[in-house]
Amino acid sequence: MVALLHPDLLINLTLRDLRSQYKRSALGWTWSVLNPLVAVVVYSAVFSLFLRIRPTVGDPSGLDSYAVFLLVTLLPWQFFVTSLTGATRAITSNSSLVTKIYFPRWVLPTSAVLARFITVLVEMAVLLVVVALWEGHIAFQWIPVVLALMVLQLLFTVGLALMISAANVYFRDIQHFLNVAMQPWMFLTPILYPLNLVPSDRQLFGISYRTIYQLNPMVSWAKAYRNVLYDLRFPSAERWLGIVVATVVVLALGFRVFNRLEPRMAEEV
Secondary structure (H helix, E strand, O other), X not given: OOHHHOHHHHHHHHHHHHHHHXXXXXXXXXXXXXXXXXXXXXXXXXXXXXXOOOOOOOOOOOOOOHHHHHHHHHHHHHHHHXXXXXXXXXXXXXXXXXXXXXXXXXXXHHHHHHHHHHHHHHHHHHHHHHHHHHHHHHHHHHHHHHHHHHHHHHHHHHHHHHHHHHHHHHOOHHHHHHHHHHHHHXXXXXXXXXXXXXXXXXXXXXXXXXXXXOOOHHHHHHHHHHHHHHHOOOOOHHHHHHHHHHHHHHHHHHHHHHHHHHHHHHHHO
């Protein structure tokens, strides 16, 4: 509801962020496809050929391709990382704007996330075509489900971006901590390997490793994207519930924290 009050400002800032992504670049938007392809080649060589990690066979799709197995989770993850990285500095890097005029500051981190969202839409469209080459036109039937997952991830990411960008105004170490934290977070999410490699028969304080592992909210998104785009089946009700609850809680908390910290931003920035 708040976003509807300033659509023009949000759209203009989003377009500005989009234009700046590949400014003075000869390849332009081609990089949005090349970057994940290079990552897939590198990770496939290391994890599939050298470490011999085998992807699960898609159920019921029958897909058995590490490249596709990786891409369906890597693209949403890269959207998440680049969005948070860009949004964290969205307020501090626009200090001249923040200190000179008043406008709702939440549009700065939100526009940074939206710009990356448009990029990942293009990437996911290309991925869907790749999946269709294996499975035929049936892959396109899952477009509404993929879009629903992407919108929920967008809202979840906006909530985190609001909290982190606001806190970074007061504690600049947050932007550096985020860069450090993202790498281990990636390895604690089933992106490069299947979830069944996480032991369920070992426990810590009476709780299985897999149960603790799944407290990571990005596990639910990774499994849901893999269910839809690799297995070609609907994610479980439990998975959907975890995603929706995480999204609502983080988005509400994000706006609450941001509104609390916003009044003194012009002084601190």
